[in-house]
Amino acid sequence: MRREGSPWQGLGPVMLKELADHFSSARMRVLELLIVLTAGAAVFIAVGRVRELVAEDPFVLLKLFTVDRAPLPSFFLILGILIPLMAIGLGFDSINSEHNRRTMSRVLAQPIYRDALLAGKFLAALATIGVSLLSMWLLIVGLGVYVLGVPPSGEEIARSLLFLVVTLFYAGVWLALSMLLSIVFRSAATAALVALGLWLFLTLLWPMLVPTIAEWIAPPDIRYQMLGLQTPATYEWTTILLRLSPGTLFSEAVVALLNPQTRAVGPIYLEQLQGAVVGPLPLRESLLVAWPQAVGLIAGTIVLFVAGYIVFQRQEVRA
Amino acid sequence: MSEPVITARGLTKHYGDIAAVDKIDFSVAKGEIFGLLGPNGAGKTTTILMMLGLTEVSDGEVRVLGHDPMRNPLAVKRRVGYMPDSVGFYDNMTAVENLTYTARLIGIPPAEREQRIRAALARVRLLDVANKKVRTFSHGMKRRLGLAEIVMKRAEIAILDEPTSGLDPQSTAEFLDMIEELKREGVTVLLSSHLLDQVQRVCDRVALFQKGQIVLMGSVTELARQVIGGGFVVEVEAKAAEGTGLDARFGAIPGVLSVERVSDGRYRLTADRDVRPEAARAVVAANGSLYQLQVEVPSLDVIYRRFFENQAATGQGVRDAA
Numbered sequence: 001m002r003r004e005g006s007p008w009q010g011l012g013p014v015m016l017k018e019l020a021d022h023f024s025s026a027r028m029r030v031l032e033l034l035i036v037l038t039a040g041a042a043v044f045i046a047v048g049r050v051r052e053l054v055a056e057d058p059f060v061l062l063k064l065f066t067v068d069r070a071p072l073p074s075f076f077l078i079l080g081i082l083i084p085l086m087a088i089g090l091g092f093d094s095i096n097s098e099h100n101r102r103t104m105s106r107v108l109a110q111p112i113y114r115d116a117l118l119a120g121k122f123l124a125a126l127a128t129i130g131v132s133l134l135s136m137w138l139l140i141v142g143l144g145v146y147v148l149g150v151p152p153s154g155e156e157i158a159r160s161l162l163f164l165v166v167t168l169f170y171a172g173v174w175l176a177l178s179m180l181l182s183i184v185f186r187s188a189a190t191a192a193l194v195a196l197g198l199w200l201f202l203t204l205l206w207p208m209l210v211p212t213i214a215e216w217i218a219p220p221d222i223r224y225q226m227l228g229l230q231t232p233a234t235y236e237w238t239t240i241l242l243r244l245s246p247g248t249l250f251s252e253a254v255v256a257l258l259n260p261q262t263r264a265v266g267p268i269y270l271e272q273l274q275g276a277v278v279g280p281l282p283l284r285e286s287l288l289v290a291w292p293q294a295v296g297l298i299a300g301t302i303v304l305f306v307a308g309y310i311v312f313q314r315q316e317v318r319a
Numbered sequence: 320m321s322e323p324v325i326t327a328r329g330l331t332k333h334y335g336d337i338a339a340v341d342k343i344d345f346s347v348a349k350g351e352i353f354g355l356l357g358p359n360g361a362g363k364t365t366t367i368l369m370m371l372g373l374t375e376v377s378d379g380e381v382r383v384l385g386h387d388p389m390r391n392p393l394a395v396k397r398r399v400g401y402m403p404d405s406v407g408f409y410d411n412m413t414a415v416e417n418l419t420y421t422a423r424l425i426g427i428p429p430a431e432r433e434q435r436i437r438a439a440l441a442r443v444r445l446l447d448v449a450n451k452k453v454r455t456f457s458h459g460m461k462r463r464l465g466l467a468e469i470v471m472k473r474a475e476i477a478i479l480d481e482p483t484s485g486l487d488p489q490s491t492a493e494f495l496d497m498i499e500e501l502k503r504e505g506v507t508v509l510l511s512s513h514l515l516d517q518v519q520r521v522c523d524r525v526a527l528f529q530k531g532q533i534v535l536m537g538s539v540t541e542l543a544r545q546v547i548g549g550g551f552v553v554e555v556e557a558k559a560a561e562g563t564g565l566d567a568r569f570g571a572i573p574g575v576l577s578v579e580r581v582s583d584g585r586y587r588l589t590a591d592r593d594v595r596p597e598a599a600r601a602v603v604a605a606n607g608s609l610y611q612l613q614v615e616v617p618s619l620d621v622i623y624r625r626f627f628e629n630q631a632a633t634g635q636g637v638r639d640a641a
Contacts (some may be wrong), residue, residue: 106401
């Protein structure tokens, strides 16, 4: 049976309301604080190192995002942790709070489809993260130019903006996941706990488990072990399994975009390096290197959002 | 009866093997107040949600203002206002902000918005708290805000789910007055309630639910006549000289079904219409003195209970007085 009327009716009002909620909420205050601190930390971490390391690097500005100074991690690694937290924080109670406040049936009795409610909430949260990221980016670039005294090149701007886009989709994966959980679980606390649990599992436990699982799937070859090398099959499985975690996809894509020297992510064989010219790749080539990872993140966002959409459409309005 | 605005034919809703609503038929005419009454869990809310397209219809069909709510829910929801039971609002927003959000969702043009919101809030007497956060509102105030939403929407049909449950007697009376006010403006009202007596006075017609089925439908007096046998009980307190046979005189009034002498000088007449004038005339004709005369429309509670007693006694099926 086909339904009539536009699924987008009401999308604008829902999105505006949710945006207003996000921007006026206490969560946003915390996020703003995090943004300023992270941006400040990124510049602080990078500046000293950049001066001593790469006086003549054509991509000095990008170093601000990737350079670390032990024991502090680099900016994009901080983001890798911060972004899931932000996304979970914005999404974990998006749908179940409407049930708990008993506003769901009243809102859905207005001439809108559920599509508009779900998409509006998703886009508003994504826009909130986008605004935060953009302000972080402006702070870093501004501070970087001020401190380093080097104007950014067009390619640097393009690369760092692409980095923002990838980061946004990384946020999208976690946002779609936390919204899915907020649809499945009526209690916001449960949804938040499950989302944080999944996040901890994927960032902490998964990398520890993966080598064991990979060895179980493809047992290491004794010939390689004698030489102290990893078996290629085992190593490939390790990378494949690690890439199930959005964090891995994110850092691989970001490294390819922010470090023009990156020629490949994952295993490289010696014969592939034969005849290679050392030097930065053009933007188009770097984009090609990062493309599979970026597509992985986009696909993850879409799959999780669609899963949430299906569950939400089938859900009974009544609490 | 004018043309129906809501019709249901064989409307059914299954949750797994359980039929929450089982093949119900009814129609609501334009401008009437129709009550869906019955205990909790009898299928009233499910019926309402199906009319709004908020839950899927398992079988049968329902038409609201000529539209199929499953196929064209937006057209239905544009013209129908709905107040759910335990209606909720966004606590951190004011009454006006909450209504503004709804107005945007409905698509009320910005130029009209403010004026319509203020008019609606004035109607439900919430204008003085218009800019207070809903967090501070009492239960009854939230109900009234829910009604304001329907007024603002200029809905042709207002569907109110349990509008009076949890309200104190005074708020209930006020709320019922507001519902009657809606009716005077030509709005068709469909309300559900488990408090049969409370809503009895505003409903033109009622449908009594039991286990997902409509067991009785019609106006209260129709149902009383059908179930109890007489719709009206007239109590007469009169004194007359011995031997004038007041009992017999009352019994002779057309429409009186039975006469019962409660105590000395007090009589209970069961009749199928209001026989107070005739009863008074009978007392006067017997040269007696009339002290008190009152009519009592049987309460829906009584009708409902009596119906099930009858049913248990005779094992008869569903009756329909519509």
